[in-house]
Amino acid sequence: MTIKQRQWQLYYLGYYGGGIDGIWGAQSKAAAVRFQKEHALDADGIFGPLTIAKSMEIIKTIQKEITDGKIAIDGLAGQETKDATAQWQRENGLTPDGIAGAETRSKMLQLPAPEGDDWWSGIQYFSRKEFACKCGRYCNGYPAQMQRGIVELADRARGELKGAGFVSSGLRCSRHNANVGGVSDSRHLTGKAVDLRIEGKSARQTLAWAQRQPEVRYAYAIDTSFVHMDIE
Ligand SMILES: [Zn+2]
Ligand SMILES: [Zn+2]
The missing domain is CATH 3.30.1380.10 (Muramoyl-pentapeptide Carboxypeptidase; domain 2)
Incomplete structure (x- = not known):
């Protein structure tokens, strides 16, 4: 996974606010540490295989939720997934920033009961x-x-x-x-x-x-x- 892709994963999940520039600096490292701590991974700030796997697993779950057949369920964050997320947020009364942060993720996991329920x-x-x-x-x-x-x-x-x-x-x-x-x-x-x-x-x-x-x-x-x- 390229550094840019790693930054995308963190950015999309709401951990990283810096640029997608392919440079693994202090901001990227701090974001990785936050993600790792929240997911019981070794908080070394290196976006290694286990961290990559975890981020992909989470993003896949989200992609399954928001896909309407148009986006790939590949666990990789990118513009398409971000756009589809914004659409989902719009339909579910959240700010459509396209970032699957904590609020969006928790809302996705406790989907509102369908009508009649x-x-x-x-x-x-x-x-x-x-x-x-x-x-x-x-x-x-x-x-x-x-x-x-x-x-x-x-x-x-x-x-x-x-x-x-x-x-x-x-x-x-x-x-x-x-x-x-x-x-x-x-x-x-x-x-x-x-x-x-x-x-x-x-x-x-x-x-x-x-x-x-x-x-x-x-x-x-x-x-x-x-x-x-x-x-x-
Ligand atoms: Zn199942
Ligand atoms: Zn049983």
């Missing part, structure tokens, strides 16, 4: 993001929509069992599902399943609760704390 505001203990596909590379996190019934079930489990709730798996894209050994018709693919742990409760206790809920189609203990539950 305002029931999410009635969910007390979970956010939409907690149910996103956790593959981190094959999809944008939302290969499908979570179904209201299963999210309300998880919310009720959290309320009635009185412990913090942790979702280890909600939505899954098909590649992630295959990677984690899910069956090919898993209800995680269609937003009708959740793998949930309630703090302070064993899987047996959570499972017993799940089995008393009328809408549960199938539930089982995954290990000593997590329980899979799904609905029709």
Whole structure:
């Protein structure tokens, strides 16, 4: 990767405000350090292979989100990606500067619920993001929509069992599902399943609760704390 491209990566992600001049000076180095610190990389200010890979991974995720078939999903920041980002920002009520900084990135990851999904505001203990596909590379996190019934079930489990709730798996894209050994018709693919742990409760206790809920189609203990539950 050329120095100019490295500067583009940092500039596009909101870490670098200097010129794209191909000179790795103090400003470039400081920007690289900031990026590395925020992403648990060795903060050496050298934009080496691991840092390059991380920046490309993040930019790919963004490109998948903003592409309308016109930009390459290559993980490389450039004018086209910047323009497409500005367009996305315009459509999502952000300042269209084309820079995928922290605000833009966080908005992308917690995409506003599509219309007709305002029931999410009635969910007390979970956010939409907690149910996103956790593959981190094959999809944008939302290969499908979570179904209201299963999210309300998880919310009720959290309320009635009185412990913090942790979702280890909600939505899954098909590649992630295959990677984690899910069956090919898993209800995680269609937003009708959740793998949930309630703090302070064993899987047996959570499972017993799940089995008393009328809408549960199938539930089982995954290990000593997590329980899979799904609905029709
Ligand atoms: Zn996925
Ligand atoms: Zn499951």
